[in-house]
Amino acid sequence: MTTLLDVRNVSKSFTMGGIFGRKTVNAVMDASFSLSAEKPEIFTIIGESGSGKTTLARMILGLEDPSEGEILFQGQKVSRHASKAERLAFMSKVQPVFQNPFEAFNPLKKIERYLESTARQFLHTKDRAAIDRAMDEALQKVGLSLKEVRGRFPHEMSGGQLQRCAIARALIPNPPLLITDEPVSMVDASLRMSIVNLLKSLRDDLKVSVIYITHDLATAYYISNRLIIMQRGRIVEMGDARTVLDNPQHPYSQLLKASVLSTDDAGAGKLATDPDMVKAANGLVGQAGKLVVRPDGREVRVYG
Numbered sequence: 001m002t003t004l005l006d007v008r009n010v011s012k013s014f015t016m017g018g019i020f021g022r023k024t025v026n027a028v029m030d031a032s033f034s035l036s037a038e039k040p041e042i043f044t045i046i047g048e049s050g051s052g053k054t055t056l057a058r059m060i061l062g063l064e065d066p067s068e069g070e071i072l073f074q075g076q077k078v079s080r081h082a083s084k085a086e087r088l089a090f091m092s093k094v095q096p097v098f099q100n101p102f103e104a105f106n107p108l109k110k111i112e113r114y115l116e117s118t119a120r121q122f123l124h125t126k127d128r129a130a131i132d133r134a135m136d137e138a139l140q141k142v143g144l145s146l147k148e149v150r151g152r153f154p155h156e157m158s159g160g161q162l163q164r165c166a167i168a169r170a171l172i173p174n175p176p177l178l179i180t181d182e183p184v185s186m187v188d189a190s191l192r193m194s195i196v197n198l199l200k201s202l203r204d205d206l207k208v209s210v211i212y213i214t215h216d217l218a219t220a221y222y223i224s225n226r227l228i229i230m231q232r233g234r235i236v237e238m239g240d241a242r243t244v245l246d247n248p249q250h251p252y253s254q255l256l257k258a259s260v261l262s263t264d265d266a267g268a269g270k271l272a273t274d275p276d277m278v279k280a281a282n283g284l285v286g287q288a289g290k291l292v293v294r295p296d297g298r299e300v301r302v303y304g
């Protein structure tokens, strides 16, 4: 197996405050997983607010360096201190899609201006026809076209359409990996599934791997191949998505699943908490993981 992405024992801590009252936050602790280059998949990172999902994504994107461990992309170490040329080469292969498409686009600029500058940057061309072609191709991949988008400002589109444009922009350099951080949480509920289905088709039709960061178990269940569940910076469970979510083994995963069933607020990262379950889940943070072979023969890794 050729490895696309290799996250090796990665930790990240932030130190805050002055000399007095200095505080260390362990945002990510000892995370390890890898993605295959041959088998594109949707790899989901689930966890409630503050569990370290975004920090992990920022390290994969080379926006933060790990405090410990290392991340390799196509065998090369990912680093915040790469040269401009190395950074550009890396970004042509690993592209981010953020949560709020209205923040990703300047309200005063036409949408095509973004697509255009990305095309110029990555295709190294000033040729108008080639740029238009690249923009149109990318927009077609997300079910839009340059004709539909040309001349329009962000506020003239729905959140769902704008998120498609953001995904189209990310697809311009044909990256093998997209990192999507809560890409549907700001999109109107009625349009959410269309974005989720789009991610699925990127994997199935375009062979793009997707790291899907969410706290929404339902969409995670629907599209993911594998997932990790994070609690307070630690991976507490990792495995085939349906295997884990059908029958979570770790108390925290069980808590997450139970809370989805018991509150409307789970989508906002708030959990209805059973104090005993929380205690059991917290007690296991930081312990070594073990591979559990379930009666059906499938394996999940459970930490604790």
Ligand SMILES: Nc1ncnc2c1ncn2[C@@H]1O[C@H](COP(=O)(O)OP(=O)(O)OP(=O)(O)O)[C@@H](O)[C@H]1O
Residues within 6 Å of the ligand: 014, 015, 016, 025, 026, 027, 047, 048, 049, 050, 051, 052, 053, 054, 055, 056, 269
């Ligand atoms: N630059 C930073 N400086 C200090 N602390 C940080 C920084 N970035 C993240 N943290 C802390 O690290 C922890 C993990 O944060 P992170 O944003 O990665 O979590 P998350 O799971 O993505 O949360 P959310 O779903 O709310 O985005 C939190 O306690 C957060 O306050």
